[in-house]
Amino acid sequence: MRTRPILWTAAAAVVVLLLTGAGxxxxxxxxxxxxxxxxxxxxxxxxxASPSPPPPSPGADITGPLDLxxxxxxxxxxxxxxxxxSDAIMLLHVESGLRSGYLYSLPRDLRVDIPGFGRHKITExxxxxxxxPGTDKPDPARGYELLARTISAYTGIKKFDAGAVxxxxxxxxxxxxxxxxxxxxxxxxxxxxxxxxxxxxTLVPGGxxxxxPQATYLPGTRKLVGWQAIDYARxxxxxxxxxxxxxxxxxxxxxxxxDQASRAGLATDPTTLQRxxxxxxxxxxxxxxxxxxxxxxxxxxxxxxxxxxxxxxxxSVFSNGGYIGEQLDPLARDFLKAVAAGRPAxxxxxxxDLINK
Numbered sequence: 001m002r003t004r005p006i007l008w009t010a011a012a013a014v015v016v017l018l019l020t021g022a023g024x025x026x027x028x029x030x031x032x033x034x035x036x037x038x039x040x041x042x043x044x045x046x047x048x049a050s051p052s053p054p055p056p057s058p059g060a061d062i063t064g065p066l067d068l069x070x071x072x073x074x075x076x077x078x079x080x081x082x083x084x085x086s087d088a089i090m091l092l093h094v095e096s097g098l099r100s101g102y103l104y105s106l107p108r109d110l111r112v113d114i115p116g117f118g119r120h121k122i123t124e125x126x127x128x129x130x131x132x133p134g135t136d137k138p139d140p141a142r143g144y145e146l147l148a149r150t151i152s153a154y155t156g157i158k159k160f161d162a163g164a165v166x167x168x169x170x171x172x173x174x175x176x177x178x179x180x181x182x183x184x185x186x187x188x189x190x191x192x193x194x195x196x197x198x199x200x201x202t203l204v205p206g207g208x209x210x211x212x213p214q215a216t217y218l219p220g221t222r223k224l225v226g227w228q229a230i231d232y233a234r235x236x237x238x239x240x241x242x243x244x245x246x247x248x249x250x251x252x253x254x255x256x257x258x259d260q261a262s263r264a265g266l267a268t269d270p271t272t273l274q275r276x277x278x279x280x281x282x283x284x285x286x287x288x289x290x291x292x293x294x295x296x297x298x299x300x301x302x303x304x305x306x307x308x309x310x311x312x313x314x315x316s317v318f319s320n321g322g323y324i325g326e327q328l329d330p331l332a333r334d335f336l337k338a339v340a341a342g343r344p345a346x347x348x349x350x351x352x353d354l355i356n357k
Contacts, residue, residue: 059294066094069163086126088250093339099301102344104310105247111325112154121325125150140165156340172226178260181229184221191215194231251309259304309356
């Protein structure tokens with residue numbers, strides 16, 4: 001796939017598109033039309049003349065299926081030479097017709113073959129690829145390209161039609177710009193990163209742990225502001241299934257944001273969309289050969305209720321008594337093969353336990 005950085009406004013629009021699925025069809029309908037001639041400036045058309053049909057909307061020819069790659073990046077901007085790691089890796093397969101899709105995750109510590117680097121945790125594909133010889137400033141576009149190649153080789157998906165890379169801060173601002181997000185929290189989650197007021201907990205000298213009061217998220221339906229939503233979705237320690245529970249929470253957040261964007265009128269209200277675009281000004285996007293506007297129009301009918309969240313079970317891998325990463329179970333690998341073959345629906349019909357309830 002040919003990828004490229006694009007202007008921040010377009011980047012924000014596609015990030016919103018990919019993370020919310022709401023589309024921005026209003027911008028197609030609301031474009032300024034050419035001034036019509038007046039009676040004094042031009043003659044009236046002949047009664048026999050028939051008006052020309054309007055041209056199709058950009059993106060109307062995109063019918064799917066589509067495979068999209070959504071990456072959440074931990075930038076750790078406070079560390080000068082820190083390379084970005086892909087802490088959240090989500091894939092969205094949209095069926096032909098673009099009205100239903102499947103959202104699933106890969107563990108950040110999944111053991112994979114990274115082209116040119118050997119076998120490592122998949123999160124390292126982003127960091128290794130982002131390194132630029134002669135400078136300590138990372139290039140997220142290079143990191144994304146290597147990560148996409150790595151995931152393609154692992155999953156069998158030949159190409160990703162579009163992809164988005166978003167920082168934790170950008171996702172938090174997106175949530176606030178939408179007025180917060182309502183999540184159904186399925187189990188108690190205690191934060192290792194944040195205090196109840198949203199301030200950071202103090203890192204113990206030498207690293208490895210934090211001190212101070214901890215933000216806590218109790219089961220039930222909760223309205224969360226940006227920092228709370230991202231903090232909740234980042235947690236894995238103390239959860240029965242660790243990173244697999246965290247992946248589920250991240251997918252729940254994406255679908256909840258989709259629902260919130262729909263209720264906030266993102267698809268029809270240019271003022272709301274502009275507020276979101278402004279909030280996402282420092283986000284990074286990599287896209288395929290089509291424009292953000294085309295994808296936005298094509299996915300305008302992808303509703304939250306038609307987005308199926310899928311669990312990919314796996315287990316930890318050890319070597320010489322030490323943890324070296326994760327590997328997916330055979331059933332999860334079979335699901336990836338089904339997606340690559342364009343048959344996720346019949347596969348899940350036979351294996352409904354993979355669907356998040």
